[in-house]
Amino acid sequence: MNESVLLKTKHLTKFFPVKTGVFRRTSGWVKAVDDVSFQVYPGETFGIVGESGCGKSTLGMTILRLIEPTSGSVFFEDRDVTTLSSSQLLRFRKNIQMIFQDPFSSLNPRMRVGSIIGEGMTVHGVGARSNREFIVRTLLEKVGLQADSFDRYPHEFSGGQRQRIGIARALAISPKLIIADEAVSALDVSIRSQIINLMADLKTEFQLTYLFISHDLSVVKHLCDRIMVMYLGKTMEITTREILFCRPLHPYTVSLISAVPVPDPDYHINRILLLGDVPSPVHPPSGCRFHTRCPVTRKKCETDEPLLIEQEPFHFVACHYPGTLAISVPLILTSDSTL
Amino acid sequence: MKRNRRTLFRKFFLNLSAFLGFFILFVFIVVAIFAPFIAPPKPNKNPYLMPIVTWNGNPEAPSPEHRFGIAGKRDIFYGVIWGTRTAFQVGIIVTFVSTFIGLVVGSIAGYFGKLFDEILMRVTDVFLAIPFLVAAMVFTTILGTGLDKVMIAMTVFSWMYPARLIRGNILQVKEEQYITAARSLGVSHFFIILRHVLPNSIFPVLIQASMRMGSLVITAASLNFLGIGAPQGYADWGALLNYSRNWMLGGNGEALKYWYMTVFPGTAMVLFVLSWNLVGDALRDFFDPRLRI
Amino acid sequence: MNKPSLLLDVKDLRVFFYNDNKEELHAVDGVTFQVYCGETVALVGESGCGKSVTSLALLRLIDSNGRITGGEITFAGINLLHLSKKQMQGIRGKDISMIFQEPSTALNPVFTIGDQIMETIILHQHVNQKEARDIAEGMLKIAGIPDPGKRLLEYPHELSGGMKQRAMIAMALSCRPKLLIADEPTTSLDVTIQAQILELIRDLQQKLNMAVILITHDLGIVADMANRIIVMYAGKIVEEGNRQDIFKDPSHPYTIGLLRSIPRLDIHQEKLSSIPGMVPDPVHFPSGCRFRNRCPLADPLCQQEPSSALISDHHFVYCHHWKRKAELQAESFTNE
Numbered sequence: 001m002n003e004s005v006l007l008k009t010k011h012l013t014k015f016f017p018v019k020t021g022v023f024r025r026t027s028g029w030v031k032a033v034d035d036v037s038f039q040v041y042p043g044e045t046f047g048i049v050g051e052s053g054c055g056k057s058t059l060g061m062t063i064l065r066l067i068e069p070t071s072g073s074v075f076f077e078d079r080d081v082t083t084l085s086s087s088q089l090l091r092f093r094k095n096i097q098m099i100f101q102d103p104f105s106s107l108n109p110r111m112r113v114g115s116i117i118g119e120g121m122t123v124h125g126v127g128a129r130s131n132r133e134f135i136v137r138t139l140l141e142k143v144g145l146q147a148d149s150f151d152r153y154p155h156e157f158s159g160g161q162r163q164r165i166g167i168a169r170a171l172a173i174s175p176k177l178i179i180a181d182e183a184v185s186a187l188d189v190s191i192r193s194q195i196i197n198l199m200a201d202l203k204t205e206f207q208l209t210y211l212f213i214s215h216d217l218s219v220v221k222h223l224c225d226r227i228m229v230m231y232l233g234k235t236m237e238i239t240t241r242e243i244l245f246c247r248p249l250h251p252y253t254v255s256l257i258s259a260v261p262v263p264d265p266d267y268h269i270n271r272i273l274l275l276g277d278v279p280s281p282v283h284p285p286s287g288c289r290f291h292t293r294c295p296v297t298r299k300k301c302e303t304d305e306p307l308l309i310e311q312e313p314f315h316f317v318a319c320h321y322p323g324t325l326a327i328s329v330p331l332i333l334t335s336d337s338t339l
Numbered sequence: 340m341k342r343n344r345r346t347l348f349r350k351f352f353l354n355l356s357a358f359l360g361f362f363i364l365f366v367f368i369v370v371a372i373f374a375p376f377i378a379p380p381k382p383n384k385n386p387y388l389m390p391i392v393t394w395n396g397n398p399e400a401p402s403p404e405h406r407f408g409i410a411g412k413r414d415i416f417y418g419v420i421w422g423t424r425t426a427f428q429v430g431i432i433v434t435f436v437s438t439f440i441g442l443v444v445g446s447i448a449g450y451f452g453k454l455f456d457e458i459l460m461r462v463t464d465v466f467l468a469i470p471f472l473v474a475a476m477v478f479t480t481i482l483g484t485g486l487d488k489v490m491i492a493m494t495v496f497s498w499m500y501p502a503r504l505i506r507g508n509i510l511q512v513k514e515e516q517y518i519t520a521a522r523s524l525g526v527s528h529f530f531i532i533l534r535h536v537l538p539n540s541i542f543p544v545l546i547q548a549s550m551r552m553g554s555l556v557i558t559a560a561s562l563n564f565l566g567i568g569a570p571q572g573y574a575d576w577g578a579l580l581n582y583s584r585n586w587m588l589g590g591n592g593e594a595l596k597y598w599y600m601t602v603f604p605g606t607a608m609v610l611f612v613l614s615w616n617l618v619g620d621a622l623r624d625f626f627d628p629r630l631r632i
Numbered sequence: 633m634n635k636p637s638l639l640l641d642v643k644d645l646r647v648f649f650y651n652d653n654k655e656e657l658h659a660v661d662g663v664t665f666q667v668y669c670g671e672t673v674a675l676v677g678e679s680g681c682g683k684s685v686t687s688l689a690l691l692r693l694i695d696s697n698g699r700i701t702g703g704e705i706t707f708a709g710i711n712l713l714h715l716s717k718k719q720m721q722g723i724r725g726k727d728i729s730m731i732f733q734e735p736s737t738a739l740n741p742v743f744t745i746g747d748q749i750m751e752t753i754i755l756h757q758h759v760n761q762k763e764a765r766d767i768a769e770g771m772l773k774i775a776g777i778p779d780p781g782k783r784l785l786e787y788p789h790e791l792s793g794g795m796k797q798r799a800m801i802a803m804a805l806s807c808r809p810k811l812l813i814a815d816e817p818t819t820s821l822d823v824t825i826q827a828q829i830l831e832l833i834r835d836l837q838q839k840l841n842m843a844v845i846l847i848t849h850d851l852g853i854v855a856d857m858a859n860r861i862i863v864m865y866a867g868k869i870v871e872e873g874n875r876q877d878i879f880k881d882p883s884h885p886y887t888i889g890l891l892r893s894i895p896r897l898d899i900h901q902e903k904l905s906s907i908p909g910m911v912p913d914p915v916h917f918p919s920g921c922r923f924r925n926r927c928p929l930a931d932p933l934c935q936q937e938p939s940s941a942l943i944s945d946h947h948f949v950y951c952h953h954w955k956r957k958a959e960l961q962a963e964s965f966t967n968e
Contacts, residue, residue: 051822064523093525106516110538119534120524158910169520188678189849193893193906200903215822218852222895222904245897259827261852262898263891265875273831274824277792293824331898 005075006209007040007063007096007177012072014055014062018282030281032058034233035072037308040177045203045210047224047241049217049256053278055233056213060179063211064096065089076177094124097170101182103162107154113140113165114150120173139168142205144198160191167198171206179211184219196223217260221245221331226314229253232281232289235308239315245331249311249322252290257327270328288320296324357624360617363610371423378420387421388572389413398586398597408599411582413572415599419607421574425486426611429559430552433493438548440494441501442541446532448502449509460506463499471496471558472565479567486575489559489568500551501544508540515539546622553615560608579604639810639843640667640690645703647682647689649914657914659685659698661867667811672837672844674858676851678890680911682867683847687813690845691724708810726756729804733816735796739788745772746784749803756807767806774839775802776832794825801832808840815847830857851894855879860946863887866912866922873947883949885927888960921951928960929953 013036015029033055040046048056061067063074065081074081076095084092097120100106107116117136121127127135137147143164154162163183170178180199184192196219203210214220220227221241228238229252237250248254255272262269274293279285285292291301300320308318370377380386391412392405399409407415448459478492512518513536521531560577562568564584569575583600647660660682667673675683689700692712705712707728712720724730732738740748749768753759759767765784772780775798788796797817804812814833818826830853837844846857854861854875861878863871863886871884882888889907909926912918918925924934933952940948 051824061519066519066522090525090527093523096523098520098523100516100520102516106520108517108521108535108539111534119521119526123524123526123530160910166520169524173524188911189851189890190678190893190907191910193895193904194908196895197904197906216895217823218895218897221897222901255824257897259823260897261826261830261850261856262896263851263855263879263894264896264898265855265879267855267898271827273827277794277825278822329898 004042004077005039006042006077007211008038008075009059009063010037010073010075012036012059012062012074013070014058014067015070028282031055031233031284032281033062033069034284036230036233036235037072038228038235038238040209040211042176042209043207044225045212045223047220047227048211048213048230049215049220049227050230051215051256051278053232053281054230055281056215056230057181059230060098060181060211060213063179064093064098091124094120094126094173095175096177096179097173097175099163099166099170099178099180099183101186103159103166103186106166107162109154111153112150113152113154113157116154116165117169117172120169124173126173136168136172139171142202143168143171144194158191160187160194163187163191163195164198167195167202171202174206175208177209177211179213181213182215183212185214185216192219199223217256218262229256232278232284234289235316235318236290237315237317237319238308239317243312243315248327249315249317250290250319251294251296251325254325254327255295257331268329272325288318296321356617357621360614360621363614364618367423367427367611367614370420371427374420374424378414378417380417380421387425387574388570389418389421389574391572398583398600401599407603410579410586410600413579413582415579415603418574418579419576419603422576422579422604422607423611425569425573425575426556426559426608429486429490429493430556430615433490433497433555433559434548434552437494437498437551438501438544440498441503442505442537442544444498445502445505446509446537449506450513450528450532450536452510452513456506459502463502466496466499469496472561475562476565476567479562484567484570486559486569486573489562492562493555493558497551497555501547504547505540505544508543509536512536512539542622546619549615549622550619553612556611557608576604576608636668636670638666639669639708640845641704641706642666642686642690643704643706645686645689645705646701647685647694647698648701649695649698651697651915655915657698658867658917659914660689661917663703663864663867663869665862665869665872667843667845669810669843670837670841671859672846672857674846674848674854674861675864676848676854676861677864678849678911680866680914681864683864684815686864687730687815687845687847690813691728691730692720693724722756725752725804725809726807727809728811728813729807729809730813730815731797731800731804731817733819735793735800735820736788738800739796741788744785744787745791745799749784749799749806752803753806768802771802771806772799774836775799775805776828777802793821794828797821797825797829798832801829801836805836805840805842809842811843811845812837813845813847816849817846818853819848819850826853833857851891863890866917867914868922869948869950870923871947871949871951873943877944877947881943881947883943883947883954883957884923884951885929885953885957885960886923888957889926929956 012033014033015031017026018028018030019025020027036059048059050056058067062069069082081092114133114136117139118132121132137150140147140149145161145164157165184195187195200223202208212220212224224241226240227244229236229250231252236252237248244253245257248257255274258269258272272295276293279292287303288301288306291297294301298321306318306320308316311317311322381390384390392414393409393412396412399405401408405414405416407419409415444459448456474496475492479488482488518531518535521535559568563575563577564581566581569578580601583597586597586600643664645660645663649657649659651657663686675686677683688694690705694700700713712723746768749771750764753764753767769780769784772783777783777795777798791799818829821829833844834857848854858875860874862869863884865886871878871887878887882891892905893907895904907926912925920935921938924930938950938952940950941954942948
């Protein structure tokens with residue numbers, strides 16, 4: 001791939017201190033994100049998928065430095081975000097915007113919809129002051145709301161409508177990258193598909209790049225071009241959607257795919273039941289972090305940490321024995337899928 | 340049905356008490372504004388000093404000339420009327436300044452957290468640990484007496500309450516995603532506090548402020564009662580009560596002989612505090628989002 | 633075929649709530665369904681469709697601002713709505729048990745897991761402390777909790793989400809109920825843990841031969857678990873049928889739209905279809921068919937309440953126009 005890279009992380013790491021006792025001594029570290037490197041190309045939708053506690057949300061926040069990374073770097077259009085001064089950072093944030101999970105908590109209840117969406121424009125001086133209201137009203141219509149929503153308060157809207165407001169807020173300062181953190185997870189089924197379609201349409205219209213963080217494999221499969229699977233702060237597998245759902249190589253990905261319930265009573269996949277719970281990120285297992293639950297674990301997995309290796313073109317896997325476990329039904333994606 | 344009647348009753352009662360609170364407060368405001376007409380001061384004299392109307396040190400019962408009677412050679416009616424102004428002055432200034440300081444301290448501690456929080460909250464704890472009356476006495480001994488000194492002392496020892504309250508509220512609001520959203524928009528910390536954090540956390544502080552308004556006046560009155568506050572003869576309800584100290588128990592077998600010395604300034608004080616509390620309750624109901632549809 | 637016996641018969645159940653403006657909210661409005669011994673019935677729908685309220689009404693656990701205004705709930709031949717409060721308590725937890733979405737809030741944080749399970753057992757089974765302990769330990773073991781003797785002494789916060797849900801299940805099943813109501817039992821859990829819990833429920837259902845009412849919004853789980861499916865919308869049942877009926881021959885426009893709007897793992901979808909608009913406000917449900925303001929097939933006839941139409945054995949639909957379902961092309965459900 002010779003395309004230019006829009007976003008790149010290098011060995012990005014975030015450890016949160018665990019404080020205990022009267023003197024609040026740091027007794028350990030939650031290894032939320034541990035040495036994660038990936039690249040996002042312009043125009044694509046890059047999905048990050050994993051279970052709760054895998055560090056996917058922290059990763060999203062660290063990219064914008066809403067949480068300061070412990071080490072590693074983030075490059076946006078070849079600029080190192082981690083070295084920006086705090087005032088540079090405020091200006092930099094115009095490039096990347098976020099859409100949040102909770103449509104109720106993500107809008108300030110005491111601000112009118114117009115000011116919520118327009119705030120970014122005011123901060124970054126986008127557009128002429130007199131023109132801003134027009135831009136906001138246009139945006140409202142673009143995200144499927146009535147232009148007269150401008151003067152109303154968030155509590156007058158339903159969850160799906162609030163999510164549209166959140167999307168309009170992100171779009172208002174024309175960012176290049178949008179990080180959607182579980183953006184459709186809190187919505188009802190029929191509303192969720194509306195928002196998914198909206199996000200897909202806006203992507204084409206505004207030539208956006210998405211970093212789509214979700215725990216829902218079905219949604220990720222529908223929206224994303226390339227997908228990274230995370231487990232306990234580590235990258236397990238990165239590849240294109242076609243490869244991931246036809247030929248996943250990491251046992252964790254395989255089990256994850258096999259656990260997703262599909263609304264078709266005739267769909268039968270070899271369901272791989274993982275035993276036990278996700279271990280605590282404070283004391284992650286040695287070697288491969290997945291070895292405690294892996295159905296095909298061997299001696300080496302307990303001691304040696306596998307590196308993320310390009311097993312085949314565009315297919316990165318961090319596993320000593322990739323492909324040992326396979327899904328019984330390759331999930332065909334397109335009728336002419338050649339991969 | 341039972342439930343409906345209960346909520347109706349509740350609503351009516353709430354409205355009634357709110358109305359009562361605002362009404363008493365309104366009366367006090369009218370009295371304070373029109374004090375020069377209700378109880379005209381002597382020309383070219385500081386109106387806040389109660390004029391001496393008799394050289395007889397004994398209290399005198401209410402009469403057509405001195406409607407509330409005389410205490411400590413001074414007209415109680417005059418004192419109660421002009422004392423209203425003192426009460427408002429003390430209440431408003433102290434509440435305003437202490438709330439402002441509390442807001443700044445609490446916002447910084449709550450919003451920035453970590454070391455800021457640790458330091459500011461420990462300072463708050465220290466101030467909370469000092470017994471107020473003792474400290475106020477020490478204060479006035481150092482600074483000298485006077486109403487302004489009392490107000491300084493009261494401010495110094497009351498900013499902790501709004502500070503703690505706002506910090507707690509901010510800690511809660513800080514977790515809301517719209518704060519993260521504002522940060523990701525590139526909004527500066529100052530504007531995040533001003534536009535997003537404070538509007539969503541300040542109302543409990545305002546309610547508390549209105550409640551404190553009343554209690555601060557009691558505190559000022561008790562300092563004046565102890566004689567470490569306003570100077571001799573200053574028009575203040577506490578100072579008026581001070582004059583009654585020796586006569587409170589009555590005399591010659593008549594326990595209630597000098598009732599007018601305590602009843603008039605005392606009633607003024609009770610009504611003043613009550614009105615602010617009722618107003619505070621009304622504000623709370625008004626701002627409570629759960630009661631709004 | 634040997635027909636299993638009827639366990640629960642709900643007839644024309646109505647639950648109304650009253651908001652602060654004294655408006656009547658018809659949360660559940662004329663719901664009729666049956667549950668037979670040993671089967672799994674899924675109540676499916678989006679939030680506000682009345683599926684959770686229905687399940688709470690079965691146990692008569694409606695909040696004080698609502699009440700059951702009509703209907704009959706016959707459980708094993710007894711009308712639950714005629715029982716005294718005390719008699720009802722004897723049913724809850726013993727014959728009908730419930731597990732909830734949030735295991736962390738359903739367990740009391742100040743008591744150990746053991747205390748809480750034993751409380752239910754002692755309440756219903758007339759056994760002493762020691763026996764109750766043994767039963768509790770046995771239940772934890774059945775629920776797949778490793779080292780159950782030790783876990784009995786632990787507090788809820790010491791358990792992970794999945795373990796808490798297992799403990800909840802152990803508690804709910806400790807008196808061997810005939811009916812288990814599972815209200816979104818896996819919604820707060822991760823997908824790999826969800827698979828474990830669903831497997832556990834399925835397994836225990838067979839072992840204990842109990843009926844399960846599964847309340848969920850996730851049609852994937854329904855396809856996996858349910859024998860019969862009841863689709864609800866805005867307080868009413870819109871369609872009811874066997875698993876194959878609902879997934880292979882959905883007949884109500886809402887069911888069809890819902891199924892088409894789900895992103896699927898197993899097939900490729902160029903674009904999701906979606907139902908326009910949103911679930912109406914419960915205070916202002918449309919008259920007649922409640923789905924008509926979002927329905928592509930709606931016409932003036934829909935202002936009249938649809939009655940149930942029998943499509944095949946056990947497959948009902950409440951729609952005037954179900955025969956025209958072929959007209960519902962993918963384009964009918966595109967975004968506004």
